[in-house]
Amino acid sequence: MDDRVLLITGASRGLGAATARRAAAAGFRLSLVSRNADSLAPLVEEFGPDTAMAVGADVTDWTQISGAVDATVRRFGRLDAAFANAGLMLPVSFFGTGGADPESWRDMVLTNVHGPAITARAALPALARTAGHLVLTGSVAGRGIRPAPASLYSATKWAVTGLAGAIRAEAVGTGVRVTLIQPGLVDTEMITDEQRAKPTLEPDDIARAVCFALDQPPSVDVNEIVVRPTGQDPER
Numbered sequence: 001m002d003d004r005v006l007l008i009t010g011a012s013r014g015l016g017a018a019t020a021r022r023a024a025a026a027g028f029r030l031s032l033v034s035r036n037a038d039s040l041a042p043l044v045e046e047f048g049p050d051t052a053m054a055v056g057a058d059v060t061d062w063t064q065i066s067g068a069v070d071a072t073v074r075r076f077g078r079l080d081a082a083f084a085n086a087g088l089m090l091p092v093s094f095f096g097t098g099g100a101d102p103e104s105w106r107d108m109v110l111t112n113v114h115g116p117a118i119t120a121r122a123a124l125p126a127l128a129r130t131a132g133h134l135v136l137t138g139s140v141a142g143r144g145i146r147p148a149p150a151s152l153y154s155a156t157k158w159a160v161t162g163l164a165g166a167i168r169a170e171a172v173g174t175g176v177r178v179t180l181i182q183p184g185l186v187d188t189e190m191i192t193d194e195q196r197a198k199p200t201l202e203p204d205d206i207a208r209a210v211c212f213a214l215d216q217p218p219s220v221d222v223n224e225i226v227v228r229p230t231g232q233d234p235e236r
């Protein structure tokens with residue numbers, strides 16, 4: 001049994017919910033974060049109120065995400081790991097040939113870049129006290145240039161790649177570990193039907209990778225894990 005405490009953003013579905021299930025089975029106590037706390041209620045019921053708490057917080061809002069970390073430490077007494085996972089994908093064309101309205105691009109940049117940055121800032125003081133672990137969800141799109149419609153999404157995930165390295169550099173001497181998970185295509189609500197027709201991973205495939213990193217001894221810092229479905233074009 002494990003009594004470590006893990007906070008997960010984007011916990012209500014997809015990769016976050018799958019990781020919550022696997023971590024709960026391993027004995028973690030969980031702080032589950034998404035904008036809509038009601039959507040987290042079924043998971044809290046599934047794991048039980050002694051194991052899991054739900055916090056409605058927007059990762060783009062410093063007051064809300066730092067409040068979520070504070071509430072977690074108040075409830076469970078400590079924070080051992082944070083999974084900065086919340087993200088969204090909007091289609092973009094820089095030539096204006098379709099895709100989302102430029103006014104909405106800000107939401108994706110804030111959620112995918114500002115979100116994990118301030119989630120890290122909120123969690124790291126508590127993680128430093130436990131020689132804890134920060135895990136960030138990047139993407140294989142943060143390793144290579146992607147054409148429209150995934151171009152700006154790809155740029156946000158390049159930023160997450162840089163963020164993980166920058167935080168790891170600042171963490172030297174603190175005992176805190178930083179893991180960047182870079183999934184290929186995963187069958188969640190985020191992907192389109194056209195993408196779903198291609199080889200895809202299941203969310204639990206990424207949950208296993210997250211738990212692998214979390215299960216290493218304190219002396220082992222798994223820096224990066226790249227997981228693609230078998231048959232995914234490495235350039236896509």
Ligand SMILES: NC(=O)c1ccc[n+]([C@@H]2O[C@H](COP(=O)([O-])OP(=O)(O)OC[C@H]3O[C@@H](n4cnc5c(N)ncnc54)[C@H](OP(=O)(O)O)[C@@H]3O)[C@@H](O)[C@H]2O)c1
Nearest residue numbers: 010012014015034035036058059086087139185186188190
């Ligand atoms: N699916 C893929 O193929 C794939 C591949 C590589 C990387 N990723 C990355 O994996 C992560 C999870 O994606 P997913 O596929 O599991 O997506 P998903 O099924 O759409 O889940 C997204 C989660 O993020 C939450 N969320 C969105 N915006 C938020 C915000 N501003 N504040 C707090 N929570 C927010 C959502 O809940 P609420 O709506 O209730 O807030 C939901 O729980 C993302 O970072 C994504 O970029 C996905």
